[in-house]
Amino acid sequence: MYEVFRQYINSKTTITDAEFSLIQSLGTLKKLQKKQFLLHEGIVWKYNAFVCQGCLRTYRIDDKGNEHILQFSIENWWAGDRESLITGNPAQSNIEALEDSVILLFTQEQFLTICKEIPSFNTMVINILEKSFIAAQNRIHASISYTTEEKYQSFLNSYPNIANRIPQHMIASYLGVTPETLSRLRNQAAKK
Amino acid sequence: MYEVFRQYINSKTTITDAEFSLIQSLGTLKKLQKKQFLLHEGIVWKYNAFVCQGCLRTYRIDDKGNEHILQFSIENWWAGDRESLITGNPAQSNIEALEDSVILLFTQEQFLTICKEIPSFNTMVINILEKSFIAAQNRIHASISYTTEEKYQSFLNSYPNIANRIPQHMIASYLGVTPETLSRLRNQAAKK
DNA sequence: CGATTCTTTGAAAACAGTCAATCTGTGTGG
DNA sequence: CCACACAGATTGACTGTTTTCAAAGAATCG
Numbered sequence: 001m002y003e004v005f006r007q008y009i010n011s012k013t014t015i016t017d018a019e020f021s022l023i024q025s026l027g028t029l030k031k032l033q034k035k036q037f038l039l040h041e042g043i044v045w046k047y048n049a050f051v052c053q054g055c056l057r058t059y060r061i062d063d064k065g066n067e068h069i070l071q072f073s074i075e076n077w078w079a080g081d082r083e084s085l086i087t088g089n090p091a092q093s094n095i096e097a098l099e100d101s102v103i104l105l106f107t108q109e110q111f112l113t114i115c116k117e118i119p120s121f122n123t124m125v126i127n128i129l130e131k132s133f134i135a136a137q138n139r140i141h142a143s144i145s146y147t148t149e150e151k152y153q154s155f156l157n158s159y160p161n162i163a164n165r166i167p168q169h170m171i172a173s174y175l176g177v178t179p180e181t182l183s184r185l186r187n188q189a190a191k192k
Numbered sequence: 193m194y195e196v197f198r199q200y201i202n203s204k205t206t207i208t209d210a211e212f213s214l215i216q217s218l219g220t221l222k223k224l225q226k227k228q229f230l231l232h233e234g235i236v237w238k239y240n241a242f243v244c245q246g247c248l249r250t251y252r253i254d255d256k257g258n259e260h261i262l263q264f265s266i267e268n269w270w271a272g273d274r275e276s277l278i279t280g281n282p283a284q285s286n287i288e289a290l291e292d293s294v295i296l297l298f299t300q301e302q303f304l305t306i307c308k309e310i311p312s313f314n315t316m317v318i319n320i321l322e323k324s325f326i327a328a329q330n331r332i333h334a335s336i337s338y339t340t341e342e343k344y345q346s347f348l349n350s351y352p353n354i355a356n357r358i359p360q361h362m363i364a365s366y367l368g369v370t371p372e373t374l375s376r377l378r379n380q381a382a383k384k
Numbered sequence: 385c386g387a388t389t390c391t392t393t394g395a396a397a398a399c400a401g402t403c404a405a406t407c408t409g410t411g412t413g414g
Numbered sequence: 415c416c417a418c419a420c421a422g423a424t425t426g427a428c429t430g431t432t433t434t435c436a437a438a439g440a441a442t443c444g
Contacts, residue, residue, distance in 0.1 A: 060333060068337045070329065083326045129321055134275045136328035137262065141252060143335040144368030145260045148432085167390060176336030181432055183392055340400080359422060373400055375424055 001029055001102050004052040008076050012127070013120045022117060026110040032056075032097040038079065039095040045084035048111045051077050054101020055165060058093050059173070069174040072098075072162045078128070079103070098166060143176070149185055151175050193221055193294050196244040200268050204319070205312045214309060218302040224248075224289040230271065231287040237276035240303045243269050246293020247357060250285050251365070261366040264290075264354045270320070271295070290358060335368070341377055343367050 002024050009015055015023075029052070032038060038056060039045055051073045058071040058079065070093065073079040084091035085108060106114070115122040142151055152175060156163050163171060168186075169179035194216050201207055207215075221244070224230060230248060231237055243265050250263040250271060262285065265271040276283035277300060298306070307314040334343055344367060348355050355363060360378075361371035369377075 060337065062337045066337075068333065070333060070336075082322065083329070086322055086326065126318060126321075129318075129325060130274065130278055133321060133325045133328060134278065136325060136332060137275070140328060140331055140335065141260065141262055143332065144262075144366070145252065145254045145258075169390065174336070178433060179391075180393085180434085184432090187392080361422065370401060371423075372402085372425085376400090379424080 001052045001104070002027070004075065005050055005104055008050070009121070009124065013124045015118060015120055019118045019121070023114055023121070026106060026114060028105045030103045030105055032101045032103060034097055034100050036097050037094060038097065038103060039081060039091055039093065041092055041094050042090045043084075044088060045081040045091045046107055047080060047085070048106045048108065049079045050104040050106075051075055051079055052102040052104055054103075055098045055162070056095055056101060056103075057098055057166075057170065058095045060093050067173055068176070069170055072159070072166065072170075072174070074162055074165075098170075148175065148177055148181065149189060152182065152185060193244045193296065194219070196267065197242055197296055200242070201313070201316065205316045207310060207312055211310045211313070215306055215313075218298060218306060220297045222295045222297055224293045224295060226289055226292050228289050229286060230289065230295060231273060231283055231285065233284055233286050234282045235276075236280060237273040237283045238299055239272060239277070240298045240300065241271045242296040242298075243267055243271055244294040244296055246295075247290045247354070248287055248293060248295075249290055249358075249362065250287045252285050259365055260368065261362055264351070264358065264362075264366070266354055266357075290362075340367065340369055340373065341381060344374065344377060 002020075005023070005027075006020055009020070009023075030038075032054065038049065041060070053075055056073045056079050057069050058073070058081070059067045059069045061067055071079075079095055081091040081093045081095070083089070084093075115125060142154055146154065152171070155171060155175065168182060172179045172182040175182065194212075197215070197219075198212055201212070201215075222230075224246065230241065233252070245267055248265045248271050249261050250265070250273070251259045251261045253259055263271075271287055273283040273285045273287070275281070276285075307317060334346055338346065344363070347363060347367065360374060364371045364374040367374065
């Protein structure tokens with residue numbers, strides 16, 4: 001499973017075998033079965049988590065008890081609650097496996113050691129953070145500018161490999177509409 | 193005006209006078225009158241821009257010609273189009289001064305020099321990026337979870353000092369609703 | 385096969401957008 | 415100092431979209 005992470009790093013930067021050995025020595029693999037949780041809200045999140053295999057959802061629960069999905073994480077993506085990690089406050093998010101999954105965990109301390117020892121890894125991490133921020137900004141733009149149908153199409157275009165392995169009502173939750181609305185929208189779009 | 197930036201840095205980290213001299217030697221001050229633009233869409237954005245004084249709005253225009261405000265930037269905030277800066281693609285955003293403003297500009301090259309020469313500055317920058325990402329995530333959460341009224345209240349609570357110096361229809365644009373909807377919402381809330 | 389989860393459909397109510405008109409406050413030029 | 419123009423805010427009537435609640439069909443899994 002470390003091979004997946006090695007491939008991921010290779011696609012973004014260059015590191016030596018010795019450097020990867022360090023990474024490997026500090027990481028921990030964790031297996032999750034479908035429906036198991038990586039994080040429950042109220043717990044302080046302390047890791048950097050890389051998804052080697054499977055699919056996770058990060059969601060929050062509002063006052064009325066409705067779930068809202070903030071993010072899906074599949075192979076070669078990161079998962080976690082960055083706010084909890086940085087601030088040390090209890091997480092507001094839950095992270096649940098939607099499939100049997102394998103996660104590579106680094107505590108923040110381990111992660112910072114790797115960043116310090118391997119400058120190219122550090123650069124990669126900052127790049128990822130920047131790209132994540134840009135993606136978040138674009139999602140905000142979509143949320144205030146697009147119609148529901150445009151948001152849906154944009155999701156399908158951006159993440160076709162996620163869309164085809166999760167139930168439709170979770171896409172609705174991610175988009176911020178009810179499952180009924182998404183169902184109707186698809187029907188009407190199909191009629192054209 | 194550099195004093196504003198110095199104060200800002202002091203509030204986040206510690207640097208020496210010599211280090212600040214370097215920063216000062218690399219930065220450029222730019223004055224903008226109300227309604228002047230810092231960036232027009234289609235132009236490649238090349239700076240890191242710190243607002244010393246005034247107020248800016250970053251917005252995009254959709255297919256129907258409607259403006260949608262992504263961000264307001266007042267004193268001690270940053271402005272710019274990070275996507276354009278990182279990718280080198282033409283900016284999709286416009287940035288306009290809502291008041292007479294003073295901006296401190298660093299080209300990306302100058303900025304990276306400062307980060308390299310002053311480690312504490314570099315750490316500060318990464319912290320800001322992380323906080324920006326967390327803020328963006330929370331705004332996404334609000335956009336898929338909150339009612340329009342909750343989004344409005346949340347904006348007022350989070351940015352009271354922005355809300356009281358910009359016209360109401362711009363808050364509507366930031367929230368993703370029409371000015372009429374926000375007006376009615378305020379009337380109804382007032383009746384309670 | 386039965387149980388569960390997911391999707392679809394219908395009807396009513398709540399919500400938001402559109403268009404047009406009016407009202408309000410501000411500031412500028414005569 | 416007034417009159418006017420202008421930008422912003424409000425209101426009304428109407429239309430369109432989304433939610434809600436309930437029920438019925440699919441699909442999936444043990």
